[in-house]
Every structure is written in C-alpha cells, then in structure tokens.
Amino acid sequence: MKRTFDYISILKIATVQVVIFFLVMIFFNIESVWTLIIALALVVALVVLSKAYGKQSASIIEFFTANKPTVLTVLIVLLFLYPLISPLMIRQNTYWLLVLIQTGIYMILALGLNIQLGSTGVLNLAVAAFYGIGGYTAGLLSLRLGVPTIITLPLGGIVAALFGMLLYVPLYKTKGHYMALVTLAFGIMIVLALDNTEFTGGPQGLMAIPELKFFGYSFLSKPGGLHFYTNYYYFVLVLVLLSVLVSYWFYNSWVGLTLSSIRDDEIAAKCFGVNANIWKGIAFITGNVMIGIAGAVYAHMIGFISPPNFSLAESLLIVAMVILGGLDNILGIIIGTIILSILPEKMRVITEYRVFLYGILLIVIPMFRPGGLLPFKPRKYHASVAEG
Amino acid sequence: MQDTNRRIFYSENLEMNFGGLYALAGINFEIFENEAVGLIGPNGSGKTTFFNVITGVYKATGGSFHFMNESLLGKEPYEIAKKGISRTYQSSRLCLKLTLLDNILIGMYNNQTAGYFSSIFNRKKLIAEVKNFKKRAVELLDVFNPELIPKLFNPVGELPQIDRRRVEICRAMAGEPRIILLDEPSAGMTPDETTELMDDIKKVRSTMKNVSIMIVEHDMSVISSVSERVIAINFGKEIAKGTYEEVSNHPEVREAYLGKEV
Numbered sequence: 001m002k003r004t005f006d007y008i009s010i011l012k013i014a015t016v017q018v019v020i021f022f023l024v025m026i027f028f029n030i031e032s033v034w035t036l037i038i039a040l041a042l043v044v045a046l047v048v049l050s051k052a053y054g055k056q057s058a059s060i061i062e063f064f065t066a067n068k069p070t071v072l073t074v075l076i077v078l079l080f081l082y083p084l085i086s087p088l089m090i091r092q093n094t095y096w097l098l099v100l101i102q103t104g105i106y107m108i109l110a111l112g113l114n115i116q117l118g119s120t121g122v123l124n125l126a127v128a129a130f131y132g133i134g135g136y137t138a139g140l141l142s143l144r145l146g147v148p149t150i151i152t153l154p155l156g157g158i159v160a161a162l163f164g165m166l167l168y169v170p171l172y173k174t175k176g177h178y179m180a181l182v183t184l185a186f187g188i189m190i191v192l193a194l195d196n197t198e199f200t201g202g203p204q205g206l207m208a209i210p211e212l213k214f215f216g217y218s219f220l221s222k223p224g225g226l227h228f229y230t231n232y233y234y235f236v237l238v239l240v241l242l243s244v245l246v247s248y249w250f251y252n253s254w255v256g257l258t259l260s261s262i263r264d265d266e267i268a269a270k271c272f273g274v275n276a277n278i279w280k281g282i283a284f285i286t287g288n289v290m291i292g293i294a295g296a297v298y299a300h301m302i303g304f305i306s307p308p309n310f311s312l313a314e315s316l317l318i319v320a321m322v323i324l325g326g327l328d329n330i331l332g333i334i335i336g337t338i339i340l341s342i343l344p345e346k347m348r349v350i351t352e353y354r355v356f357l358y359g360i361l362l363i364v365i366p367m368f369r370p371g372g373l374l375p376f377k378p379r380k381y382h383a384s385v386a387e388g
Numbered sequence: 389m390q391d392t393n394r395r396i397f398y399s400e401n402l403e404m405n406f407g408g409l410y411a412l413a414g415i416n417f418e419i420f421e422n423e424a425v426g427l428i429g430p431n432g433s434g435k436t437t438f439f440n441v442i443t444g445v446y447k448a449t450g451g452s453f454h455f456m457n458e459s460l461l462g463k464e465p466y467e468i469a470k471k472g473i474s475r476t477y478q479s480s481r482l483c484l485k486l487t488l489l490d491n492i493l494i495g496m497y498n499n500q501t502a503g504y505f506s507s508i509f510n511r512k513k514l515i516a517e518v519k520n521f522k523k524r525a526v527e528l529l530d531v532f533n534p535e536l537i538p539k540l541f542n543p544v545g546e547l548p549q550i551d552r553r554r555v556e557i558c559r560a561m562a563g564e565p566r567i568i569l570l571d572e573p574s575a576g577m578t579p580d581e582t583t584e585l586m587d588d589i590k591k592v593r594s595t596m597k598n599v600s601i602m603i604v605e606h607d608m609s610v611i612s613s614v615s616e617r618v619i620a621i622n623f624g625k626e627i628a629k630g631t632y633e634e635v636s637n638h639p640e641v642r643e644a645y646l647g648k649e650v
Contacts, residue, residue, distance in 0.1 A: 246508060255503075257490055264484070268483075270472065271444075274468035
C-alpha cells in the first residue's frame with residue numbers, strides 16, 4: 001500500500017508549522033507585559049474563532065490529523081534546526097536554550113509519572129525523590145569513582161528502579177489515597193536523608209559534577225561555535241522522542257490495556273486473570289527508570305545538585321503537568337508540560353502575580369476540563385487494526 | 389443426561405462468615421459440563437456472596453470448592469480466572485471510558501502471548517495478535533448485536549444499559565472459559581429487554597461448546613426459560629433443588645419469596 005506523495009498538502013502543512021515556529025521565537029523575545037498580553041489575546045481569539053467557525057476549524061483539524069506523519073516529520077526537523085536558527089533570532093538565546101532543555105527533562109519526568117498515575121492510577125508524590133536518586137547516583141558515581149557517563153546515565157535509572165522496588169513492598173499493601181501518602185512520606189524522607197548525610201554532601205549537595213562525555217566527545221565543547229548547551233539540547237531532544245515513542249508503544253499494547261483495566265476497575269481486572277499487584281509494580285518501576293535517567297541527565301548538565309532541587313514542590317509541579325495535560329494522553333501531557341514550564345518563565349516580567357496566575361490556571365482548568373486539556377483518546381493499537 | 393456429563397465444579401460445606409454473620413452456611417453445589425444452572429433466593433440469601441467466594445473476591449471461611457478436581461480454596465481471583473471461570477456483575481463493571489473493543493479484549497487477558505517487551509521490541513507480533521483478538525471480538529458481537537460492530541472504537545459509556553450488559557457477556561465469553569457466572573443479567577432492564585437478553589443467553593449456549601452457565605436471577609421467567617436445573621438458597625443454606633417446577637412449587641421456596649401464612 002504505497003501512498004502517493006501529496007506535495008501540496010505537505011507544502012501547506014510545512015508553511016503553517018514554519019510560521020508557528022517563527023511566531024514562537026518572536027514570543028520568546030517579547031519582554032514587555034503588553035506584548036505578552038497581546039500574544040495571549042491572540043490565542044484566546046483563535047479559540048473563540050474556532051468555536052464560532054466550528055465546521056471550518058473541524059475540517060482544518062481533520063486535515064492535520066489525516067496527515068499526521070507529515071506534521072510530525074516537519075515538527076521534528078524544525079526542532080532539530082532550532083539551535084542553528086535561534087542565535088540569529090533570539091536575544092537571550094542561551095537562556096531560552098536552557099529553558100527548552102529543562103522543559104524536555106520535565107517531559108521525560110511527566111511521561112514517566114504518566115505510566116504510574118495516568119495509565120495505572122498509582123499517584124506517586126515522590127517523583128522528585130526518584131528524580132533526585134537518579135541525579136545523586138550519577139553525580140556520586142562520576143564525582144567520587146570517576147565512572148564514565150555512558151554508564152552513570154543508565155545506572156541513574158536502574159538505582160531509581162531499585163529504590164522503587166524497595167518502596168513498592170509497603171506500597172502494594174495500601175490502596176488509593178493511602179498509596180499516595182506512602183509515596184509522600186518517602187519523598188520527604190529522601191530529601192531529609194540527603195540533607196543529613198555527609199556522603200552526599202549534606203545541604204550543600206554535590207558540586208562540580210562532570211559533564212556528559214560520550215566516546216571522548218565532551219558536552220562542554222562548542223559544536224561549530226554554538227553554545228555548549230546545544231549538545232544537551234540535542235541529547236535531551238533525542239531522549240524525549242524516545243520517551244514519547246516508548247510511552248506510545250506501551251499505551252498501544254496489551255500492557256496499556258492491562259494497566260487501564262486496573263486503573264478503571266481493579267476487581268474486574270483481577271477476575272479476568274490480571275495479577276494487579278505485579279502489574280502495578282511493573283508500571284511503578286518503569287516510570288521510575290525514566291524519572292531516574294532524567295535525573296542523571298540533569299545532574300551532569302547543571303553540574304550542581306542539592307536537596308531543595310528534589311523537594312515536594314517539584315513533585316507537585318510534575319503531577320500538575322500530567323493532570324493539566326490529560327491523564328494517559330501523551331500529546332496532552334506534552335502540552336501540559338510546555339504550559340507549566342515555559343509560561344512561568346515568560347511571566348517573570350510580572351513576578352508578583354506569577355504564582356497567582358499559575359494557581360488560577362490550576363483551579364480553572366480542572367473546573368472546565370476535568371479530564372485535562374486533552375482527555376480520553378481511544379486506543380487504536382495500530383492504524384491497520386481499525387481497518388481490518 | 390446429567391449422569392453422563394462430567395462434574396467440573398463442586399463445593400462442599402462452603403461457608404462465608406462475616407464477623408459472626410453466616411452469608412453462606414454450608415453450601416453443597418455441583419456444576420456439570422455443558423449445563424445451565426439457575427441459582428435463586430430472596431434478597432440477602434447469599435447468591436452474590438457465593439459468586440464472590442468462588443471467584444476468589446472473598447476468601448471462604450470454611451468448607452472447600454473444587455474445579456476439575458483441583459481445590460481453589462484460598463486462591464486469588466486472577467488464579468481462579470486463569471483456570472477458566474469468568475463472570476459478569478450485578479452492577480456493571482465495565483471500564484466506561486475505554487472503548488468497546490478494549491473492554492472485550494480485557495476478557496482475553498489469559499490468551500495474550502505478546503508481553504511487556506514485545507510491546508516495544510516485537511510490535512509485529514503484538515499487532516498480529518491484536519488483529520486476531522479483534523476478529524474474535526467482532527464474531528462475538530455479531531452474535532449478540534451486529535449494530536455494535538461499527539461502534540468498536542467508541543467508549544462503552546455511550547451505550548445503553550442492555551448493550552453494556554451484552555458487552556459484559558461478550559467479555560466474559562471472550563476468553564473461552566469453562567464456566568460463566570452471570571450475576572443478575574436482567575437487573576435494571578425493561579421486560580422487553582429481558583426477553584432479548586434471554587435469547588442472547590440461549591445464543592451463548594448454542595455458539596459455545598463446552599461451557600457451563602450459572603445464572604443468578606430475580607426474574608423467574610429468565611430462570612425458567614434458560615436453566616435446566618435450579619437451586620434455591622436462603623440464609624446461606626440450600627432449601628431446594630431440582631427442575632424449575634419442582635423448586636418453584638417447593639413450600640420452603642414459596643415461603644421464602646412470599647412469606648409465611650399467619
């Protein structure tokens with residue numbers, strides 16, 4: 001079944017995406033409050049227009065979803081081109097590069113948490129603790145033992161998974177809100193332990209953690225005269241794409257179905273042969289591997305980590321990203337993460353009201369869209385399943 | 389005819405004690421191959437508790453129960469399900485947010501061979517299996533209500549009550565169990581819908597070989613038309629058994645349902 005290339009649609013889609021791409025870069029450059037308000041007003045106007053012209057906007061959306069492969073290809077190409085174009089376009093390029101990398105790391109964290117909270121219904125309030133375990137593992141190993149970073153990265157994930165298994169022993173005996181409480185306590189415990197252990201640097205944390213280095217290529221080198229953050233940008237971009245792919249594959253498989261059945265009705269799932277305790281454990285540990293690897297990347301990039309980086313507030317932020325975006329909806333979670341990590345950066349100009357607006361968002365959105373921005377999406381497994 | 393059939397399930401003095409209250413006070417019960425048994429009794433007589441005990445949701449406090457001569461006492465629900473006992477529920481326990489297809493596929497959990505790592509490293513095998521299972525789901529829906537087939541990718545929550553119950557029965561049948569337990573399938577339905585549902589249950593029997601059905605009902609018409617053998621219980625004890633006529637005319641059964649003459 002060879003699809004003929006429809007150059008006109010590809011051109012249309014690419015044009016729209018390139019325009020949005022440049023608009024986003026202009027948005028990054030805006031510093032005055034008024035221009036920010038104008039940008040937000042534009043978004044609101046777009047939403048209102050799409051409501052008023054329901055038919056037309058539906059056909060536009062249909063056009064884009066029908067050409068999903070093209071949309072994704074163009075998007076990925078633009079994301080890879082960004083560090084090459086941005087130095088010419090953006091005044092505070094380094095700062096925004098760092099914000100984007102941090103956003104990417106948050107995406108991995110949120111997608112990891114989604115396997116636990118979104119797919120399985122296990123609320124993990126210790127996300128930041130596992131993030132920290134990954135970071136401290138990588139930091140300690142490379143700092144104290146000189147372990148190469150190609151090993152510390154996976155080990156960050158593995159050690160986070162081991163701690164996850166340890167926590168799962170008391171965790172699986174509890175249900176619902178009590179489960180959340182156990183993880184909450186664990187998160188607080190980890191931060192306190194890090195704060196009070198000399199081995200991990202106590203409240204000072206770990207300083208001068210070596211940068212990432214693969215096969216002799218140091219991530220501090222400047223590719224083609226660009227800032228060294230560019231290395232991290234590409235690395236995190238690849239990791240995010242991998243996380244999305246893995247999440248998508250799990251969602252569209254028996255694993256996703258089994259986890260959903262446990263989330264929606266554990267007793268019914270058990271009566272069809274599902275060993276719910278084992279599967280909840282698998283989901284918990286899978287999520288923690290992703291979260292731990294994200295922590296290791298963060299530690300190597302920033303070079304300095306301390307207990308406050310991994311506090312409860314950080315966990316709550318990641319939980320909010322998942323809930324705002326939409327439980328068990330990958331695209332929704334990506335949008336939720338972008339909103340909650342880029343918008344606050346943008347709102348630094350209105351410092352006093354930043355947290356206030358952020359709070360309002362978290363109250364208003366669940367009121368009007370209880371399932372998150374993008375809720376339920378039918379599981380299709382694969383395009384060919386719906387046809388045959 | 390029953391004598392020639394194999395006994396596949398039996399319980400001996402099965403007891404369920406909720407802190408002094410005996411919901412089941414020694415039930416002796418048998419299911420033979422390919423038969424349909426009705427279980428009747430007034431509210432609170434222990435019918436649903438019996439289902440919950442033999443599917444492992446509650447742990448029996450006394451007695452024993454066996455499936456294919458293997459004791460299931462103390463086993464977890466997922467272990468019992470693996471042996472080939474599946475059920476529906478009095479109040480629907482479908483995943484309302486999930487699609488119709490997903491709900492039926494959950495019933496085939498025990499037939500899955502593409503596991504955790506196949507979801508990532510062997511997509512081909514997984515997708516082939518999904519297509520295979522989907523074919524079976526379509527076949528099942530075709531028996532019950534072909535109009536549901538185009539709605540395969542719609543959330544089950546959009547369906548009316550009778551179709552939800554059909555999906556639930558499809559889900560229970562999908563894994564090709566040996567025993568299907570139907571817990572008040574007609575609950576919350578109009579008389580017309582109940583008639584349709586009885587036809588559905590008869591269809592189950594004609595399309596599936598080697599399956600025994602045990603049905604709990606309040607609606608006597610369902611019991612009389614579907615089951616060959618009836619057992620009546622009250623206060624967790626068997627009070628009568630035999631054909632529908634025998635049981636429904638039994639004085640203790642009449643008393644349990646209609647009350648004692650003063």
